[in-house]
Amino acid sequence: MIGLIDCNNFYASCERVFNPKLEGKPIGILSNNDGCVIARSNELKPLVPMGMPAYQIEANIRKQITLLSSNYELYGDMSQRVFDTVSHYTADIEPYSIDEAFIKLVGFNDVTTHCQHLRAIVKRDTGIPVSIGIASTHTLAKLANHIAKKQPIYQGVYCLPNDSALLDQILKSFPVDEIWGVGRRIAKRLQTLGIHTAWDLRQANLKQIRQQFSVVLERTILELQGINAIELDDIATPKKNIMTSRSFGQLTGELFDLQEAIRIHASRGAEKLRQQKSIANAVLVFLKTNQFRQDLIQYNPSIVVPLLSPTDDTRVIIHAAQQGLTAIYKKGFLFMKSGVMLLDLKAKDSFCQSDLFALNNLPVLQQKNDNLMKTIDTINQKMGKNTIQLGGSRKTAPWQIKRERLSQRYTTRWDELPLVK
Structure with a gap:
């Protein structure tokens, strides 16, 4: 089985670890030079859309929220801490992004119980809440993680069943444009062929899909059928990392x-x-x-x-x-x-x-x-590949970035260590 560990609202969660006063408050993280909102806590999502320029946020809303500059030093180090913690309890871990990693779940009689234990350990040791989706393939694990994150009844861990009526029901209710690796443009083309859900895509003709789209989408169909067919570098559609x-x-x-x-x-x-x-x-x-x-x-x-x-x-x-x-x-x-x-x-x-x-x-x-x-x-x-390539880069002065709302880099700067009073 394969598990996908996804840190919940990762940037906001990192800020809350060292500033508990932000717990439960609407938090927005800004892009470089404090331009646009690039990450939001759950509390902020109903108030501010993703990508909104900071200056366009209404004054009455700004009074209710906390906006912070991107603290990449902190986020990168916290990401490493989460994955280091996970690596002690699983045989193989493959980071997919700064806040996501796939793990191989081999040798466990009850993978759900193991992942619930792992989730508790990550929260205890790093302060970061995570959700874990479990399935037989990478694509299904992403889908399972979506369920684990969106439905509180599963307490952050969901194992997608194989070959069951429940799996069919889930696939029939899952939009095709939310499938890992599909993307909006491909989804629109699929919809013109009558493919609107993960179930529809799973039933599609492999040869036809490969001819009209790509071998990657063909592999996605195989993954939806429970057949491991995708490596992380195979996904060529737009993604966040x-x-x-x-x-x-x-x-x-x-x-x-x-x-x-x-x-x-x-x-x-x-x-x-x-x-x-x-x-x-x-x-x-x-x-x-x-x-x-x-x-x-x-x-x-x-x-x-x-x-x-x-x-x-x-x-x-x-x-x-x-x-x-x-x-x-x-x-x-x-x-x-x-x-x-x-x-x-x-x-x-x-x-x-x-x-x-x-x-x-x-x-x-x-x-x-x-x-x-x-x-x-x-x-x-x-x-041909690498006909022109860069052999090096010039030494320049350190880049100075506008980050007027930057929190402390608690874990990477001696002069910014958290103080206990």
């Missing part, structure tokens, strides 16, 4: 090797970002040692590097990724894997004006950057 990672052919502790790998991951991630017409707000970098080598000391760091303004520029993303690698790298460890995750993705044609005119992102310069990235992508598509 993009991760690129690979295991090494052999262990290495050389900084040069890691810099090269991170540069490749960052470049590939930026290319995927442009393919789905999105921009990223931050970059997460991580390294992994081999947990099965008991003779080696272990070190599995990660760090989140905020970007000055949302971007899809390969140069900026590589530079941020290399900054992150420099911050977490330590000599004396042999690493088996590295990766880059692009966080808080937004549609490029819909991000708010306050971010559009951010420092060093003026419209004329932005158009030139867009043309350069488009030219690189076009040449690589015509002449």
Whole structure:
């Protein structure tokens, strides 16, 4: 069985861990340069729509809510703490985003009881509430997690049954545009074919779907049928985070090797970002040692590097990724894997004006950057992958981001540690 662990209202939950006064209060997290609302607590959702520019929030509502700047240092570290906690109680964990991870549930007589226990431990040890969906495939686990989060009767954990009338009933009530990896554009095309629910998609003709759409959607159908067919890198439709990672052919502790790998991951991630017409707000970098080598000391760091303004520029993303690698790298460890995750993705044609005119992102310069990235992508598509690639990034002064409502970085700065009175 596969489980999906999803941190509930993650950014708001991170803020509440160190500021209990925010518990039960409407909280909004703002984009870089305090532009738009990019995350909301449950209490804020009826009051402020996602993506609303902060200046457009009515004065009477602003009095009732708390708006905070994006504290990526805190969120990245809390994410690592959650996943580290989970890794002690499960054989295999694969992060999917900063607040989601898939786990393999092998060897448990009662997976639901185990996940309820795991959920309680994560809350106790990190303060972050999570929901866990359990099923036989990644796609069904995402669906199960949706039920676990939305229906309080299951207390945050739901195991989707196989081959039962109840499963059929659930699939018939689940809209096709909410299926993991489908997306709105594909959903509209499916609806013209009479496919409106997860059940409809499950019954669709595999050959026809592959011809008219893609092999990825064909695999989604197989997953809905209970057949494991999808790896995390297979999902090509727009999503809120993009991760690129690979295991090494052999262990290495050389900084040069890691810099090269991170540069490749960052470049590939930026290319995927442009393919789905999105921009990223931050970059997460991580390294992994081999947990099965008991003779080696272990070190599995990660760090989140905020970007000055949302971007899809390969140069900026590589530079941020290399900054992150420099911050977490330590000599004396042999690493088996590295990766880059692009966080808080937004549609490029819909991000708010306050971010559009951010420092060093003026419209004329932005158009030139867009043309350069488009030219690189076009040449690589015509002449072959990596025909043009960036070999490095320039050293520049630290980026200064407007974050006037920033909470303390409680877990990553000595001078901002929480005080106990």
